Amino acid sequence: MNNRLHVLFRGSLTSCNYGCHYCPFALRRETVEEQRQDRAGLQAFVDWIKAQEHREWGILFTPWGEALVRSWYREAMVELSHLPHVSRVACQTNLSCSLKWLRNANRKALALWVSFHPTQCTLERFVNRIKRLTDDGIRLSVGAVGIREHFGLLEELRNALPSEIYFWINAHKSDGQSYTEDEVKFLKGLDPLVEWNLHRYPSLGEGCHAGETSFTVDGRGDMRRCHFIDSVVGNIADKGWEAALRERKCSNDTCGCHIGYVNLKKLGLSRTYGEGLLERIPVDRSPPPTPAVRKYLTRSKDS
Ligand code: SF4
Ligand code: SF4
Structure with a gap:
């Protein structure tokens, strides 16, 4: 078994200081x-990671809401970033938190997955904060949901960001309207990989790293293979927690979220993202699709 494990932590936090109209956590206190x-729950997780020195860890916080406005998440990120057996600790964030604490973190291990929310923050303020972080050597990806009404602003944002930053677009799938060919072309100009996010990949019976070398942990320490299959496979407090990790086939029909399908073995995306898999930074900013992704994209166009 590979010595490196990925763990996605989602504790009991369900609140956000922003008020995006489509979000169940908006302005919830x-x-x-x-x-x-x-x-x-977070402290128990951090203590547990500290004790797991026989493994190399990549950790991604995927909160339901905004975690970095809470001091305990900022402190956990800093502490974990300095552990020699943690090679990456990343967090999904709207970047509304204070930025000073990042100076105490180990920049080699810490990374941010930053989302822009056009109705909640001005472009100027957002770009200034990103520039402060890149000047400070903080590793990050930046992106947004590809909502049609925001296309102009997203283009402005891409152009205002330092060119070395990878800018991702999450396809807006929830309204059920697919993009036109011209819209896809436009979005590909912002994120060369956006097309890979337009689809749900057939996954039933397919091999997946989730549950084998990647898993999720909640605030009670319960382990699941991924955020999309609800059955609990173990608990980190169990002595034999590692026995919960083994080769598995996906039991869902499809997988359509980036943090899920990057684990699908047939897509080969672990090589595309390499060390940046958790914070969504591809090794090459405009990589060709892997053979499996290319086949799938061709099939989608033909159908
Ligand atoms: S920033 Fe994210 S978590 Fe917060 S309200 Fe908007 S979509 Fe929800
Ligand atoms: S393909 Fe997606 S849903 Fe299936 S096990 Fe992997 S991450 Fe989970």
Whole structure:
């Protein structure tokens, strides 16, 4: 078994300081007790990672809401980034938090997956904050949901960002309207990989790294293979937690979210993203599709 494991942590936090109209966590506030529980779950996870020195770890925080406005998530990121057996600790964030704490982090291990929310933050403020981080040597990807009404602003953002930053677009799939060919062409000009995110990949019975070398942990320490299959496979407090990780076939019909399908073995995306897999930074900023992705894209066009 590979010595490196990826773990996606999603604790009990379900709140955000932003108010995106489509989001269930928008402007939701937690009670003091809910915050205490979230903090305790995160601390137990951090303590557990500290003790797992026999493995190399890549960690991605995928909160339901915004985690980095909470001091305990910022402190956890800093602490984990300095552990010699943690090669990457990344977090999905709207970047509304203070930025000062990042100076205490180990820049070799820490990374951010930053989302722009055009209705919640001006482009100028967002770009200035990204530039502060890149000047400070913080590793990050930046992106947004490809909502039609925001196309102009997304183009402005891409052009305003330092060119070395990888800019991703999440296809807007929830309204059920697919993009026109011209719209796809436009989006590919912003994110050369956007086409890979337009589809749900058939996954039933397919081999997947999720559950083998990648897994999720919640605030109770329960392990699942990924965020999209709800059955619990173990708990990190179990002595034999590693026995929960083994070769598995996907039990869902399709997989359509980036943090899921990057694990599908047939797509070969671990090579495309390499060391940047967790924070969504491809090795080459405009890579050709892997043979499996190319076949799938061709089939989609033909159908
Ligand atoms: S920033 Fe993200 S989590 Fe917060 S309200 Fe918007 S979509 Fe939801
Ligand atoms: S293909 Fe997607 S849904 Fe299936 S196991 Fe892998 S990550 Fe989970």
